[in-house]
Amino acid sequence: MSFWLIQTLNSLALGGVLFTLAAGFSLIFGLMRIANLSHGAYFMLGAYVGLSVITNGHGFFTAMLAAGVSVALLGGIVERFILRRLAGNPLSQVLATLGVAFVIADFSLWFWGGDPRPVSGPDFLSGSVRMFGLVFPLYRLSMLVISIVIGIGLWLLLDKTRLGMMIRASVDDMQMARGIGIPSSKLFTIVFCLGAALAGVGGVLAAPILSVYPGMDADMLPLALVVVILGGLGSLLGAFIGSFVIGLIYTFGQVLFPDLAYIILFLPMVVILAIRPRGLFGRISA
Secondary structure: OHHHHHHHHHHHHHHHHHHHHHHHHHHHHHHHOOOOOOHHHHHHHHHHHHHHHHHOOOOHHHHHHHHHHHHHHHHHHHHHHHHHHHOOOHHHHHHHHHHHHHHHHHHHHHHHOOOOEOOOOOHHHOOEEEEOOEEEEHHHHHHHHHHHHHHHHHHHHHHHOHHHHHHHHHHHOHHHHHHOOOOHHHHHHHHHHHHHHHHHHHHHHHHHHHOEOOOHHHHHHHHHHHHHHHHOOOOHHHHHHHHHHHHHHHHHHHHHOHHHHHHHHHHHHHHHHHHOOOOOOOOOOO
16 A cells, blocks of 8 residues: 555656646647647756755745746747748748757756756654654645646736737747737747746755756656647647646656556557547647
C-alpha cells in the first residue's frame, strides 16, 4: 500500500512540474500556432539562471523572478527578430525554434559545465510531512499547490482582463480580431514572453526535484508535447488535466515497466487522438 501512495504522490509532483512547462507551450501555440521546440531549452535555462542566483547567496523567490524575467526577455528577442521575420512559414518557424534550442543547450553546457547540480528549495518548504503513516518531502507536495495557483492566475488573466479578452479573440478568429484593431504583433510578443517566462520559472520550481543538468530540456520537452497534444492544443484546462494524467502514467510506467515506459506513455495518447483528434479539450479553430 505504501508503494502505491508514494508513487501517486510522486506523480502529483511530476504533474505540477509538467504543468509549469506545458502551460506556456499551450499558451504560445494557442495564439501563434507555433510548435515552439525551444520551450524545453527555456525551461532548462531558467533552471540554470535560478541555480546561479541561489549560488550567489540570493533567495529562491529572487531566483524565480530572475529566471522568469531573463527568459522572457530572450523569448521576446527570439519572437521579434527571428520568428516574426518567418511569419507565414510555419515549418521555418519550427526549425528556427529547434535551432534556438540547440544554441541554448550548447551555451548552457559551456557556461555551467556538464555535471548535474542540486538546488535547494525555499527554507519554509524544507523537511517532510507525515501522511497515512508515510514521510514525504514537503516541497514535492507543494508543487501541486503551486501548479493550481499558476493555473488560477492564468485563468484570471485570460478570462478577466482586457489582455486576456484580446488573446481569446485572436485565438477564436485572428482575421476578425485584426479587423477590430487588436494589435496582433504586440500581442504575439507579449504571449511569447509570458510563455517563455512560465518555462523559466518552471525550471526553477523543478530544480529541487529534478536537479539541474545538461539534457534536462530533451527529457522534459517530449512530456510537455504529450501533455498539450493529449489535453488539446491551446487549452489551459487540457494542459492542467493532461499534466497530471501524464505524470501518473509516466511515474508508474517508469517504476513498474521501465523497459516499456515510453510505450505506456505514448499509447494512451495515440488511442485518445484516434477518438478525439483535437485532444480532450481541443476546439476547432476559426
